[in-house]
Amino acid sequence: MGMTRRRMILIAIAGGLALALGLGAWDRDIDAETATVMADRLAVQYFHRSGESPRQFAVREQRQWADGWEFRWRYRACPENASLRIWISRNGRQANYAELPECETPGLSTPRKA
Numbered sequence: 001m002g003m004t005r006r007r008m009i010l011i012a013i014a015g016g017l018a019l020a021l022g023l024g025a026w027d028r029d030i031d032a033e034t035a036t037v038m039a040d041r042l043a044v045q046y047f048h049r050s051g052e053s054p055r056q057f058a059v060r061e062q063r064q065w066a067d068g069w070e071f072r073w074r075y076r077a078c079p080e081n082a083s084l085r086i087w088i089s090r091n092g093r094q095a096n097y098a099e100l101p102e103c104e105t106p107g108l109s110t111p112r113k114a
Helices: 005-024 032-050
Strands: 061-065 068-074 083-089 095-099
Touching: 032 061, 032 068, 032 083, 032 095
Parallel strands: none
Antiparallel strands: 061 068, 068 083, 083 095
């Protein structure tokens, strides 16, 4: 009893589908450029919601870690202890604010939180 042509085609389709699903579940890392675009988008959202001007922050700093990227904009009013930090996971599935700027310097108002 040989395998019919129809049965072989169905097995091939099922195998291809299983392979496609298996490859789709594999976590792919995003590149630094994609992570930067994501972080910049979150920063713009923060500036809009908080009312803060981007000019109140220093230029973006970027570090790559084993599990993702960290982006940081130091708050000019107190750059040693306040910044906007954004974390992007290596695969790009998680992107969040790791730190919102809060300046504890007397006489300066604290930025509104996003």
